[in-house]
Amino acid sequence: MSFATSHPFLGATTPISLSNNTKSSFLASATSLTLPPKPTRTNTTHLRRRSSPPPSPRCSLAELAPATSSVYGALLLGGGLFAYARSGSKGSLVGGLSGAALMASAYYLMQNPETKVIGEALGFGSAFLFSSVFGIRLAATRKLIPAGPLLGLSVAALVVFTSAYMQDKI
Numbered sequence: 001m002s003f004a005t006s007h008p009f010l011g012a013t014t015p016i017s018l019s020n021n022t023k024s025s026f027l028a029s030a031t032s033l034t035l036p037p038k039p040t041r042t043n044t045t046h047l048r049r050r051s052s053p054p055p056s057p058r059c060s061l062a063e064l065a066p067a068t069s070s071v072y073g074a075l076l077l078g079g080g081l082f083a084y085a086r087s088g089s090k091g092s093l094v095g096g097l098s099g100a101a102l103m104a105s106a107y108y109l110m111q112n113p114e115t116k117v118i119g120e121a122l123g124f125g126s127a128f129l130f131s132s133v134f135g136i137r138l139a140a141t142r143k144l145i146p147a148g149p150l151l152g153l154s155v156a157a158l159v160v161f162t163s164a165y166m167q168d169k170i
Contacts, residue, residue, distance in 0.1 A: 062167040068157055075153065106123035107119070127154055
């Protein structure tokens with residue numbers, strides 16, 4: 001049997017011939033290939049390192065107080081800047097800046113164990129103040145936007161700061 005091959009770059013055709021012995025030895029070697037044996041499963045549980053159980057995904061609301069103060073302050077700042085840019089409301093700008101400053105102070109105070117309770121109390125007082133302001137605004141205007149979501153956010157922050165303060169005091 002003969003085959004013709006061509007070189008990919010030179011384009012020359014070279015005839016190749018295989019004898020019967022070559023074909024049979026090729027087929028014999030191809031069929032005599034053996035695969036390695038499949039690994040067997042053994043009981044290796046005694047070889048595994050025992051580790052401590054994974055940490056519980058639960059955390060108390062008190063542990064969320066610093067993160068709550070930073071996110072709440074950023075949202076107050078962003079809302080005040082947005083309201084000022086959209087409608088020129090200086091009251092919203094002052095409220096957003098003061099809320100961000102109060103929450104930044106609360107966050108800073110919560111980082112030190114000695115002043116953590118003061119930071120939580122400051123966060124609680126600020127959230128209570130903003131909950132009152134947004135509740136009064138919602139009652140006066142009867143418009144759900146923007147006072148409704150801001151009231152909900154303020155009440156949620158108030159719950160977190162109350163929980164943190166109570167857990168530290170008890």
